[in-house]
Amino acid sequence: MTAPTPSDTAAAFERHDHSHCAGAVMQAAEGRARAEGLRLTPVRRRVLEILLEEHRALGAYDILDRLKAEGFGHQPPVAYRALDFLVEHGLAHRIRRLNAFAACMHPDTDHAPAFFICAQCSAVAESAATPLRDAAQAAGLAIGFTIERVTIEAIGTCPACHPGTAPSPQVPS
Amino acid sequence: MTAPTPSDTAAAFERHDHSHCAGAVMQAAEGRARAEGLRLTPVRRRVLEILLEEHRALGAYDILDRLKAEGFGHQPPVAYRALDFLVEHGLAHRIRRLNAFAACMHPDTDHAPAFFICAQCSAVAESAATPLRDAAQAAGLAIGFTIERVTIEAIGTCPACHPGTAPSPQVPS
């Protein structure tokens, strides 16, 4: 419910009661929506739920497939609009490296996170990136560049996929 | 010719004798190719030249347009293959935020840079990102994540486009 801690973030890579954590995030999102007067309509809510259920990054067309299976509209804008809404209000994040989207796991904190993407199992963890952003800010300052937003996305191997354990491959480098 | 310095990087945003700097980079690239036995074939060389001439990020299809105008193949793979080669060998970089490519301005140093992209004029500067990468590494370590590559791309306003001067807008946020 508060700012993401390292152990928090690491949890993303571990087996956990996901329906529980997804439920908690959903509640936080609903809280935000109520507090800020956001309209968490059926499509939007369902898209967020789908992202939470998967707990990984999904492409817009993956989302769209599910939406149409559930009787929502079946054209790309249906998915893109819901995703745009969620991203715009910080309930989801866009992961450019993967051309995909993931639910925000800390929707109640105002943040600009870094992402850790496991190349083996495709899990994505979201982590506070304040030191990173400060370093970027400093580097920008040195060349007179004013930073508005920084994208920080790391590809690598998550703890669950390190030599020793051996999950299933899914994502290209 | 050596590691990029802040003033080096800042130069990207300033008016400069670009044919000179492009020539120097081209020579460095040729040196690398010779030293490492890379085959800098006509298409590949021309793509690199085009990127250097523009000194900004270009989409694969922008490149392709020029290639066909110059009598090279006119199908996407022609551009993508040349770009893949250049990226793979560190002579160009892919900028995911823009779905575009830019010539590497320091092909003689082994590096994994950060990018500063001006939202007004679309200029792109490439900067050493060691502190950033160290911070990322540390953040990864804290959650047991082994980083392979990190993408760092900042969007903002370059010195030339700051209130005071007023260049032309080109790139969306």
Next chain:
DNA sequence: TTGCGAAGTGTTATAATAGTACATTTCGCA
């Protein structure tokens, strides 16, 4: 020097991702 295998090039075709435009419905609110 010849000729073989690997690398590079060109082409067709198609996949995957993203956005425009516009009609219709729903919602918040006066």
Next chain:
DNA sequence: TGCGAAATGTACTATTATAACACTTCGCAA
């Protein structure tokens, strides 16, 4: 109740990227 704004659904299009295959060129070794 009804108006204007927001949201939804659809058709259509644009943009970015890859697969598959034929042909050529290159490096190199017999």
